[in-house]
Amino acid sequence: MKEPIVRAxxxxxxxGNVEVLKGISLDINAGEVACLLGPSGSGKSTFLRCINxxxxxxxxxxxxxxxxIGYRRSGNKLHELKEHETAKQRAHVGMVFQQFNLFPxxxxxxxxxxxxxxxxxxxxxxAIEEGRQLLARVGLADKANHYPGQLSxxxxxxxxxxxxxxxxxxxxxxxxxTSALDPELVGEVLDVMRSLADSGMTMIVVTHExxxxxxxxxxxxxxxxxxxxxxxxxxxxxxxxxxxxTQAFLxxxxx
Amino acid sequence: MTLYQATEDxxxxxxxxxxxxxxxxxxxxxxxxxxxxxxxMVTNQRFQWDVVGExxxxxxxxxxxxxxxxxxxxxxxxxxxxxxxxxxxxxSPNPILSSAAWAYSWFFRGTPLMVQLLFWFFMAAxxxxxxxxxxxxPSFFEISTNTLISPFTAALLxxxxxxxxxxxxxxxxxxxxxxxxQTEAAKAMGMSRLQTMRRVILPQAMRVIIPPxxxxxxxxxxxxxxxxxxxxxxxxxSVSIIYSRTFQTxxxxxxxxxWYLAVTAVxxxxxxxxxxxxxxxxxxxxxxxxxxAAKAAPVHAAAVALASGPEAExxxxx
Numbered sequence: 386m387k388e389p390i391v392r393a394x395x396x397x398x399x400x401g402n403v404e405v406l407k408g409i410s411l412d413i414n415a416g417e418v419a420c421l422l423g424p425s426g427s428g429k430s431t432f433l434r435c436i437n438x439x440x441x442x443x444x445x446x447x448x449x450x451x452x453x454i455g456y457r458r459s460g461n462k463l464h465e466l467k468e469h470e471t472a473k474q475r476a477h478v479g480m481v482f483q484q485f486n487l488f489p490x491x492x493x494x495x496x497x498x499x500x501x502x503x504x505x506x507x508x509x510x511x512a513i514e515e516g517r518q519l520l521a522r523v524g525l526a527d528k529a530n531h532y533p534g535q536l537s538x539x540x541x542x543x544x545x546x547x548x549x550x551x552x553x554x555x556x557x558x559x560x561x562x563t564s565a566l567d568p569e570l571v572g573e574v575l576d577v578m579r580s581l582a583d584s585g586m587t588m589i590v591v592t593h594e595x596x597x598x599x600x601x602x603x604x605x606x607x608x609x610x611x612x613x614x615x616x617x618x619x620x621x622x623x624x625x626x627x628x629x630x631t632q633a634f635l636x637x638x639x640x
Numbered sequence: 641m642t643l644y645q646a647t648e649d650x651x652x653x654x655x656x657x658x659x660x661x662x663x664x665x666x667x668x669x670x671x672x673x674x675x676x677x678x679x680x681m682v683t684n685q686r687f688q689w690d691v692v693g694e695x696x697x698x699x700x701x702x703x704x705x706x707x708x709x710x711x712x713x714x715x716x717x718x719x720x721x722x723x724x725x726x727x728x729x730x731x732s733p734n735p736i737l738s739s740a741a742w743a744y745s746w747f748f749r750g751t752p753l754m755v756q757l758l759f760w761f762f763m764a765a766x767x768x769x770x771x772x773x774x775x776x777x778p779s780f781f782e783i784s785t786n787t788l789i790s791p792f793t794a795a796l797l798x799x800x801x802x803x804x805x806x807x808x809x810x811x812x813x814x815x816x817x818x819x820x821x822q823t824e825a826a827k828a829m830g831m832s833r834l835q836t837m838r839r840v841i842l843p844q845a846m847r848v849i850i851p852p853x854x855x856x857x858x859x860x861x862x863x864x865x866x867x868x869x870x871x872x873x874x875x876x877x878s879v880s881i882i883y884s885r886t887f888q889t890x891x892x893x894x895x896x897x898x899w900y901l902a903v904t905a906v907x908x909x910x911x912x913x914x915x916x917x918x919x920x921x922x923x924x925x926x927x928x929x930x931x932x933a934a935k936a937a938p939v940h941a942a943a944v945a946l947a948s949g950p951e952a953e954x955x956x957x958x
Contacts, residue, residue: 437828439824439827439828468832468833469832472827472830472831472832473830474830475827475828475829475830476829476830478828479828480825480828482821482824482825482828484821486819486821486822486824486825487825488822488825488826488840488844489844489921489922490843490844490918490920490921490922491921492921499829499839500829500830500831503831503835503839504829504830504831504835532920532921532922533921534921534922534923548829549828549829552829552830
């Protein structure tokens with residue numbers, strides 16, 4: 386059995402007195418497209434943010450490609466890593482945000498080459514060439530010199546995907562990538578994600594797009610109240626859910 | 641079902657803008673006021689415009705102006721660097737650093753600049769000797785405070801340290817204006833705290849920081865006249881030395897005022913260009929100069945852009 390790309394064991398996280406993750410354990414294997422579904426407040430975004438240590442976990446253990454995230458173990462203690470050490474770990478994990486979070490003072494191409502040139506110190510010419518190829522891959526080669534403010538939401542999100550890919554991550558995290566988009570722009574972003582999945586990228590997607598989960602996802606994890614309720618094949622979970630909480634959620638969403 | 645067609649009568653009637661009599665009356669009052677003011681300035685002999693002309697480019701006035709500009713530029717430069725440091729410390733998770741930065745702002749904003757200037761000038765009375773060495777241990781180097789603190793260094797210390805406190809608040813407000821998503825995106829890419837600050841946060845914060853910094857610079861230009869109390873010879877000191885000799889007080893004050901106005905005008909123009917520079921990406925309506933390929937049909941644009949003009953666009957990116 387190969388080492389999973391992401392291995393999470395009993396992940397716990399609280400904000401103040403509110404425990405938002407109550408012990409999540411799951412594996413994400415290489416090449417898998419895992420969709421996290423669940424009502425808002427169920428902790429799925431928080432779990433995603435724990436994977437690249439944007440949120441510190443309060444309990445449990447997490448590995449990406451066999452490397453423990455955020456901590457170093459010695460004996461029975463976990464020592465928190467310093468900021469520059471976690472920064473290094475993050476570069477292997479790409480992240481796409483609901484609000485795109487492109488750098489508004491840089492053009493599309495400058496956004497894409499920022500990580501490679503600043504973090505990985507790749508020569509600028511090479512980064513530009515690879516950046517152009519990535520923009521072409523998301524269908525935006527002609528927008529290279531546009532600023533984010535001159536692009537539609539869908540185009541911005543595609544640039545954001547290209548920006549994450551530029552660091553050649555081993556897993557891509559998507560935090561509700563289409564929730565801030567006008568309905569007619571959702572398709573173009575899902576298309577890019579679909580082609581990314583077809584290319585074999587490991588993806589973890591927090592989404593409300595049931596169609597995408599069914600069509601592109603290999604596995605669906607349904608979360609509620611900070612717990613993993615049900616995992617399985619998308620068709621089984623979405624069409625014939627076993628757990629009452631999954632059934633209740635789906636009947637509301639699909640109604 | 642056919643679409644309704646508007647009749648001729650429903651279509652093109654011409655529009656007459658509303659007219660406001662009150663606005664015309666107010667405008668007339670203002671114009672009259674300006675004319676009276678100008679007439680008075682030209683005909684009132686006590687303005688002594690000939691004396692103004694005589695001293696406007698006089699050597700002592702010029703050297704005073706040069707000192708004013710030097711003091712303004714160096715104090716602002718130090719003040720801005722200090723301000724960035726203070727702001728970063730204020731926002732630091734380290735409680736000692738953030739309280740120290742807070743205390744600095746509190747002290748230098750809470751005491752009159754005039755007092756601070758005098759304090760630095762008379763520092764020798766408090767600390768007669770400055771020593772470089774191991775704390776509570778041996779010293780390597782000693783210097784008398786009076787040698788080190790000239791009127792210029794006292795003026796510089798007073799103005800720059802005071803400015804640092806104000807700039808700290810301005811920079812802090814600029815940093816805080818940037819949405820947290822920008823920091824998260826930079827972090828997610830593996831950027832360090834310093835890289836995030838330098839490449840993502842500060843360039844965007846500049847948009848918020850520049851206008852009040854322009855204010856501060858213009859303010860500083862005039863605050864430099866306070867150093868008259870410690871005898872540093874800047875613009876106002878220079879003209880006051882002349883009029884105390886010739887008693888041509890009004891024309892010489894006009895000379896000083898004209899120079900302050902002229903420099904302020906130049907600074908305002910400079911501010912416009914600096915603001916425009918940091919406005920990159922924030923003016924969505926003004927489209928970026930489209931690359932040649934961008935005009936091609938969008939469907940094929942991806943391929944065309946790569947095939948046709950990569951060199952030209954490479955130049956732009958560099």
